[in-house]
Amino acid sequence: MIKTWELDPGFKDEIMKEPGGEHLTSCYQCSTCTIGCPITEIVPSYNPRKIIQMSLLGMREEVLSSPDLWICLICQTCTARCPQDVGISDLLSAIRRIAEKDEEAGKLKIESSRPLFDTAFLHTVEKYGRLYDIGLAMEYYPKREGSFIAGQKAMMKDYMDFGMRMFFKGKMGPLGGHGLLKGVLPSKIKKTDVMKKIFKWAEEKEK
Amino acid sequence: MSVTKLAYYPGCPSEATALDQHISTEAVFEKLGVELVEVEDWNCCGAAEAENPMLVYALNARNLAIAERASLNIMTPCSICYYNLARTAKALKEDEKLSAEIKGIDSSLEYNGTITAKHVLDVLVNDIGMDELESKIVKKLNIKVAPYYGCYIGRPRETAYDDPDDPVLMDKLIELMGGEVVPFTQMKTLCCGGPLMMTRADIAYDMARTILGTAKSAGADCVALACPLCGMMLDAKQPDIEKALGIKIEMPVVYITQLLGLALGIDASKLGLDKNAVDTKELLGKVV
Numbered sequence: 001m002i003k004t005w006e007l008d009p010g011f012k013d014e015i016m017k018e019p020g021g022e023h024l025t026s027c028y029q030c031s032t033c034t035i036g037c038p039i040t041e042i043v044p045s046y047n048p049r050k051i052i053q054m055s056l057l058g059m060r061e062e063v064l065s066s067p068d069l070w071i072c073l074i075c076q077t078c079t080a081r082c083p084q085d086v087g088i089s090d091l092l093s094a095i096r097r098i099a100e101k102d103e104e105a106g107k108l109k110i111e112s113s114r115p116l117f118d119t120a121f122l123h124t125v126e127k128y129g130r131l132y133d134i135g136l137a138m139e140y141y142p143k144r145e146g147s148f149i150a151g152q153k154a155m156m157k158d159y160m161d162f163g164m165r166m167f168f169k170g171k172m173g174p175l176g177g178h179g180l181l182k183g184v185l186p187s188k189i190k191k192t193d194v195m196k197k198i199f200k201w202a203e204e205k206e207k
Numbered sequence: 208m209s210v211t212k213l214a215y216y217p218g219c220p221s222e223a224t225a226l227d228q229h230i231s232t233e234a235v236f237e238k239l240g241v242e243l244v245e246v247e248d249w250n251c252c253g254a255a256e257a258e259n260p261m262l263v264y265a266l267n268a269r270n271l272a273i274a275e276r277a278s279l280n281i282m283t284p285c286s287i288c289y290y291n292l293a294r295t296a297k298a299l300k301e302d303e304k305l306s307a308e309i310k311g312i313d314s315s316l317e318y319n320g321t322i323t324a325k326h327v328l329d330v331l332v333n334d335i336g337m338d339e340l341e342s343k344i345v346k347k348l349n350i351k352v353a354p355y356y357g358c359y360i361g362r363p364r365e366t367a368y369d370d371p372d373d374p375v376l377m378d379k380l381i382e383l384m385g386g387e388v389v390p391f392t393q394m395k396t397l398c399c400g401g402p403l404m405m406t407r408a409d410i411a412y413d414m415a416r417t418i419l420g421t422a423k424s425a426g427a428d429c430v431a432l433a434c435p436l437c438g439m440m441l442d443a444k445q446p447d448i449e450k451a452l453g454i455k456i457e458m459p460v461v462y463i464t465q466l467l468g469l470a471l472g473i474d475a476s477k478l479g480l481d482k483n484a485v486d487t488k489e490l491l492g493k494v495v
Binding site: 019020026038039042043070071073074075076077079080082087089090093096097112113114117121122125129130131133140158161162165166169170171172187189190191194196197198199201202205206 | 256397398408
């Protein structure tokens with residue numbers, strides 16, 4: 001049941017202020033986004049149309065705490081098919097960023113490991129200028145599992161076979177013939193100082 | 208042929224998991240007589256993980272600016288790198304204030320909108336062109352291929368260079384090389400699941416299985432693709448998917464540049480065909 005006194009009428013404006021969230025109110029609830037969504041095919045309860053309607057109504061807490069926000073593939077199928085140009089893929093991204101800000105402020109606990117993954121990914125880019133897979137995994141798994149040891153175990157379980165495969169196929173490590181330890185050591189760009197400036201600026205813009 | 212020299216943005220997977228795509232792209236363009244100049248000291252585009260568009264614009268402004276200083280259009284083999292480069296080029300061209308602000312971060316981010324970003328597939332079919340390619344093809348590919356396009360080739364519309372529901376650029380190339388395109392329309396643009404690989408592998412594996420399974424029932428000898436993240440999901444992770452779901456798929460997955468390289472008469476070893484996770488030997492036997 002929706003309790004009107006618990007709604008946040010300012011939520012739609014909050015979303016529309018975020019880059020990507022601008023076209024929220026163009027939605028006329030036709031469901032084209034949801035009918036064509038590949039995630040809805042697998043998880044029938046997943047419903048981007050409903051997330052939009054709840055946002056319009058001001059159901060801030062329900063929307064931001066929904067685990068469904070984090071299973072969007074950003075595949076852009078909804079965006080491409082939307083007759084109202086709502087830009088649903090970017091809109092959901094805007095909502096996810098609001099959820100992340102709320103979590104940072106201690107107002108919310110996100111029930112998904114995806115923000116941890118994204119953050120770990122971007123940390124390697126900030127530090128080296130390029131993605132460093134191993135560095136990403138070394139940050140992501142321990143955070144996800146809650147301890148260094150549990151993280152190493154989970155990483156081994158997921159990536160032991162994969163790592164060996166990449167090694168023997170010459171895609172990572174000395175068998176590659178493309179630099180002795182490529183893929184094993186980070187590929188660091190020269191202008192990492194510019195990366196630091198870029199991340200600092202983008203972070204300020206998010207505030 | 209109008210294009211003779213391009214700035215080449217390989218993207219992060221080119222150094223490890225998509226080394227095969229990287230090698231084959233360089234080999235194909237060398238064979239076609241198009242010089243690729245690697246974007247000097249290029250940085251990551253932010254992929255799908257950078258959800259803040261401002262971060263994406265700033266990261267990609269630097270790569271665009273480096274190519275622009277060399278007066279070369281920038282080309283990438285990765286669909287998500289393409290999307291990030293192309294949407295940044297568009298945003299900075301349309302929004303002078305944003306462009307000035309990004310330049311303010313560091314002078315090396317000054318992009319003036321004089322060059323464009325392109326995906327390898329787009330360059331091959333639309334810029335180099337079918338006639339030019341046909342004149343250089345020396346071998347016939349006697350294979351049945353499932354062309355898999357994934358995301359960002361046909362959508363979103365602002366940056367798309369092929370049809371959103373039934374893209375055809377790879378189909379055209381496959382037929383030009385003597386291959387047969389198997390019925391695959393409903394799978395062509397379905398996401399591979401890649402973005403959820405590390406956080407919801409159950410969903411990601413389910414999606415990959417559908418795509419690979421459909422290719423198999425359609426009688427394909429291989430799946431062809433044009434993005435290293437699709438390659439990671441459908442090829443590099445295929446044995447993991449088989450193990451997790453207790454099924455056998457054994458569907459070779461190759462990059463379109465690897466197939467084109469074979470048709471152009473380039474040796475398989477120079478196309479990284481020994482590096483695909485699912486064995487390609489049987490496939491190579493069908494190239495005459």
